[in-house]
Amino acid sequence: MSPSYKSPARTAKSAALYPAACAVIPAGVNSTARARFSGWDPYPLFIDHGTGAHLFDVDGNRYIDYLLGLGPMLLGHRPPRVTAAVVKVIQERGTVFALPTADEAVLARRIIGAIPSIEQLRLCNTGTEAVIYALRLARTFTGRRKIIRFEGMYHGFSDGVYWSKHPRLEDAGPDARPVPVAQGPGVPAAIADELIILPWNDVGALREAIAREGDQIAAVLTEAVMCNTGCILPESGYLEAMRELTQARGILLIYDEVITGFRLGLAGAQGRYGIRPDLTVFAKGLGGGFPIAALGGRRDILSLASDGTVSIAGTYTANTIAVAAALAALDELQAPGAYEALEKRCETLYAGLERIFHDARLGAHVVGVGPVMQVWFAERPIRNYRDATRYASHERFRLWWEGMLDRGILFHPHAFENLFVSFAHSDDDVEATLAAAGRVARDLAAGA
């Protein structure tokens, strides 16, 4: 049975809710990625509830969910242990005190114990906040002002970094030396002067920028896997070279592990690739679906917050709900064999998809690491944002997305987002996904 936009009777309630929401909420949604103009065309599905790896929309359609709230639902929807911990803390303790609770240090110790580069940490609410503070610490610590960030990455919506996420190539300068492009209006133009935008996966461009302006550069801010232009893996030696080049010039290396943290293993991407950044930002993988972020790293840098030299603040930071949720989530993540089982399921899914695309001669390939992946409809490897813009077919991706949604498989309609697999996805979910993918691939190959 099809919940397709092509058969709107199956999503009639979403269709009716959408104009009503648009009347009172700009674009009818509360975040850009959910908007019609971000691909949920002609209207976003309105969700009734989620359970485990499944979502149910207001029309009663059931989906196997690879959107996972764009990342936070790593344990699936309503993971029982997290839900129970949150309910308990609300009923027995309260939520916000503007004073510490003992559990905050318990949580900090557990994160520090799991990730070698983290010597101290502060909790925040969102990735955006944690990135702001990481940059503030880096500028104060080094006494420098410029930040290197990479075209195609997203580090939150603050003015300081909301640049060159997905710029129009006409505006973005030469391939080897991009110019900063504000991701939208309203961002002060003067910030461009604080940023150096580079192509990712290009050691030469990084080396050259550091040679040219190293004494002004406070930090390199990067994901270890590019997760906001689909999924792009680091080329062999790139992350190691970045670590060496930054260290040699006293430039701090900041890992944005908002997506990869606690997802590519308990120690995140840095654990997987064996890199020790100076500062790291975590968020989506940490809270079992509740808003919490963390900013951690070297003690000598974090100590700038010890005496208030750098203020790290927030009314809701370390609220009891977030802390209880994260502690319960860590219990799940640290269960013996948990990541191994997840990785095995992902391998089955990715290998199955590869085989399907190959057999259908679709020229598509799967790029994934741990439970993060994307399908590129491209004949050649994608190594950075410009490749993704030039060589990947967004039209084909759209047809793939529509076909899968028709068959009850949900993920974001834009190829620059990701598919996420949760700890709650079962072998049956993977099997059903591959069965659907086989049919969609055959349709695409036949030009249906």
Ligand SMILES: Cc1ncc(COP(=O)(O)O)c(C=O)c1O
């Ligand atoms: C890599 C990365 N960094 C930072 C952010 C911002 O996090 P938040 O939405 O929690 O502010 C995101 C959000 O998608 C992200 O993917």
